Amino acid sequence: MALIVQKYGGTSVGSVERIAAVADKVKQFAEQGHQLVVVVSAMSGETNRLIELAKGIDPKARGRELDVLLATGEQVTIALLSMALEQRGCAARSYTGAQVRILTDSAYNKARIIDIDRERVRDDLDAGRVVVVAGFQGIDGDGHITTLGRGGSDTTAVALAAALKADECQIYTDVDGVYTTDPRVVADARRLDRITFEEMLEMASLGSKVLQIRSVEFAGKYNVPLRVLSSFKEGPGTLITFEENPMEDALISGIAFSRDEAQLTITGVPDEPGIAYRILGAVADLNIEVDMIVQNVSAEGMTDFTFTVHRNDYDRAMECLQEVVKGLGARELVGNTRIAKISLVGVGMRSHAGIASKMFGVLGQEGINILMISTSEIKVSVVVQEKYLELAVRALHDAFNLAGHPEERTDLPNA
Amino acid sequence: MALIVQKYGGTSVGSVERIAAVADKVKQFAEQGHQLVVVVSAMSGETNRLIELAKGIDPKARGRELDVLLATGEQVTIALLSMALEQRGCAARSYTGAQVRILTDSAYNKARIIDIDRERVRDDLDAGRVVVVAGFQGIDGDGHITTLGRGGSDTTAVALAAALKADECQIYTDVDGVYTTDPRVVADARRLDRITFEEMLEMASLGSKVLQIRSVEFAGKYNVPLRVLSSFKEGPGTLITFEENPMEDALISGIAFSRDEAQLTITGVPDEPGIAYRILGAVADLNIEVDMIVQNVSAEGMTDFTFTVHRNDYDRAMECLQEVVKGLGARELVGNTRIAKISLVGVGMRSHAGIASKMFGVLGQEGINILMISTSEIKVSVVVQEKYLELAVRALHDAFNLAGHPEERTDLPNA
Structure with missing residues (x-):
């Protein structure tokens, strides 16, 4: 008898029929004698419907009431x-999050889990009940309702698995595992049997939508075995593990990409100490997360400062920077929402040089201009114009031979 | 500076635009220096949408999860x-109800308020905030979410007004007060400036949909001045008061009616002590409220037993009585959902005989058969076939001269 935390996303519970199908599945597990905690998202479309209602009241709706x-x-x-x-x-x-008591900080819309009350859930499990928990939400120390931000249901599941010391945390989604890249963009993308936490973290943070990044961090930190599976077809999914796979000597495991970012550039910034802090501090004060940051070397005492934020935060970031730009005496503030970020990810990269240069070469051959570059130990990311996204991803998937061995491709989905 | 509890129903908050209009109205009151607690219902249509979802899962959905x-x-x-x-x-x-802490009993779907935590609301009012409270819901002693049943938002408002010792509880709705009868049925129905709690209780319990009965009981019990007004047009509405109006010497104040009931008859019941308890006890065990009860005198040791329940409870009541009928050795169980109840209500009735006989005479002249009769000190109720409802109400409104003096009719709505 194992204690399993399962999470079903919005598509998996997108209709009354699908909820019924999830109930059938959960019942099967329960009948096998497992103790089950099931975390669910909002029915697909519901969160957007609610956001539209909020926008009808206040186009910039956020904070507590959201x-x-x-x-x-x-x-x-x-x-x-x-x-x-x-x-x-x-x-x-x-x-609900409040009832379980998933205690979070008070950062509305982007709260972080601080603690989870195990007793209530344990009591129900011991009484033979399946415990169904609302993902994505919690309650702060003063009893105010908080949400963890989009995709936060995964985090709820992993945090519950960690708190309850579950044997496995299974994330059911509309894909049957983690792929070398998005099969909707590259037809011969390959499902990975396993991927390391490090790689998964980079994949997730770079826009691979299979898992929400904070959930992977949590799982890694608390050593929660995490598995991504399909709600709709049988299969082993992808196991996220601490062990690097010695059999596959791949340089890179996958290509992640994201259309969710927007770029902001302040040109003609006087190159003085503390500039970066004044710019990013103002943005951070609004609780906006900054992703890539690039500052070019200065010419004639002036420099250009570029960074990216989530597109949802773009308007607010632009607004707050208008003031900052004036205060700095910088030349101008330029924004671009038509960008895409593409990243090669792989632990194999550590021991191999030349990945970045090969990547730039492939993009250059396709005539794709690179707008920003950022690297880490196991990834290389570039920002390009959004229109080049698919072209770039396909070219890179081919160039790095990610489709893999033919015999491994028999279980490809018809995507 | 007064402390006012306002309640806006589903139609008043039925769209983003209407919610904005309510916000304008509330802001005006706040700017006049009043402390405000605003209780709201679900947007019109929303509760039905949710019930449809539930029925998609389980046609008999009820209990905790509902x-x-x-x-x-x-x-x-x-x-x-x-x-x-x-x-x-x-x-x-x-x-939310849980956050305010509106403590209820654990009768899911039909919970009753036990206590309300004043501190939280008081703190916010003292800090100059408008407090917006979800109507219709609470939490039981074990932290489970409960609802008060349909129309329960009025009760929430009155209970809050009582707990906070508010100066007035204003129920905003889609009508501009309490009428002598439903203006949609009788064109020259007249708005009453005031009505006694007793009369209002009978009107509410008899299907006049302006106020939910439990809210009137609460208001009467805790001496909360209650006013019914329109969300959409200006006007004084109707004040519900303890004082009878000495100026208007009307015999009856209004005609209430209801299509919400269904009739159940058990025929051929052996006429023994304890029969009524065995029948109604089984129904009460299901938490089904029984309204009218009629038992005819027995003939040959057998009697017929008839009572009415809310139509929503009809199927469950029929189901549970199948067993009871067998156990009693009664002849058969007959149900009828095509009925309507019509009641004359008025404190003036106390001192005047002949109201009931005049009522039966009017109905007889129209050829309307009376299926059940029930009377109290200030009302006479009859059950008729549903198809006669409008005809009966119009005839009675005329016969009892409820349209009133011409000068009082200038503020009639165009209903």
């Missing part, structure tokens, strides 16, 4: 799934 | 209204 609003999405799903389980004779009980 | 589901409806509204207030520069904070 979380009160969005938290209803998962609450609907936990109720429906618990009903479906009960109807199947499988004892179940739903909990 | 409340978890339905409670999201009001939570959406409190978030949107608070956003709209904040956007207008009017400090506001939303609370």
